[in-house]
Amino acid sequence: MHSASKFLAGQGAVLGGVIVDDGRFDAVASGHLFPHLVQTDRLGGASYAEKYGRRARGQYLRESVAPRFGPSPSPLNAFLIGQGVETLSLRVERQSANALVVARWLETRPEVERVDYVGLPSHPHHELGRRYLTRGSGSVFTVTLRGGLEAARHLVQSVRLITHMTHLGDVRTLVLHPQSTSHSARTVAERERAGVFPGTIRLSIGIEDVDDLIADLAQALDGTASVPLDEFVEAVDVREVVNA
Structure with missing residues (x-):
């Protein structure tokens, strides 16, 4: 379905x-x-x-x-x-490539506690992803911020290019706070079992230019990246990410 x-x-x-x-x-x-x-x-x-x-x-x-x-x-x-x-295949290829670049960058940020994206080696099912998702790991993943609810609220309210929306799979990059929306009716224990914490946000990455997405997240996080933005984007060629 x-x-x-x-x-x-x-x-x-x-x-x-x-x-x-x-x-x-x-x-x-x-x-x-x-x-x-x-x-x-x-x-x-x-x-x-x-x-x-x-x-x-x-x-x-x-x-x-x-x-x-x-x-x-x-x-x-x-x-x-x-x-x-x-245009489905082209869009998903670009979305997956962008998502991997953004997820890698987010892992370098001191404000970020964890990034749950199967395309990253840190994910427990990364090897299964490499086996079955040979053309990319998709565009939807979650990020948990160290600052909890306040940090998540600040990010959602501060993004300029990224849209605050419950939707996913869009050509535009979308952000959502699951605890207060999609999982608000769950108990704390149920949310934690699902990997939803006060500082967790869900990102659905779109087809925008990836350095614009990272710049928007950087200003929303309002901190200093452990890897300079221009050097990181230069080092990761989006065209090569799908085959990584």
């Missing part, structure tokens, strides 16, 4: 979703989890599994779910999503 509002469209201007089914789902073997696929219908007719085999799940969505919830986006939404998909 994909939220077409995010990476597929890329510009945060539409609402939509996509379900992809490749016809290999064994409904009979999974009948205890999906009884609606193996039970006979109200009139005693054959089940979806009996009628459609490995296409049972997709056909159930078409016949039962879609008519009730509405399968078709508006023409304009469909057009915008289609336009976005045409």
Whole structure:
């Protein structure tokens, strides 16, 4: 399942979703989890599994779910999503490359306690990322600041190029404070298990020029970088990051 509002469209201007089914789902073997696929219908007719085999799940969505919830986006939404998909691979490649540069830079900052990004060697699943994410590690990651809630609030309120937004997967770089938004209904213990602390912010990196992003974060952190900005950007060529 994909939220077409995010990476597929890329510009945060539409609402939509996509379900992809490749016809290999064994409904009979999974009948205890999906009884609606193996039970006979109200009139005693054959089940979806009996009628459609490995296409049972997709056909159930078409016949039962879609008519009730509405399968078709508006023409304009469909057009915008289609336009976005045409540039999906280029956007995600650039977003992933930018994210790795920004994440590496953030690790050098004294204000930063930790950066949770699978593209960094410091991440516990870095080797799995190298094995499976061969074209980049994505654009969304979290950063936890040493100054806690006040530091996070200061950064979110101080960025100028980066946008404060709940969205992700956009061509624009977005920042969010999970504790006070997406995870506000969780207990402290639940948030900590998810890696969400008072000083944690979530970044969804866009396609802007990476030195502009770093400059914006640098002025928002309002401190001295352990690596000079111009030297760091010079040393990391965004075009080579995807293959790093």
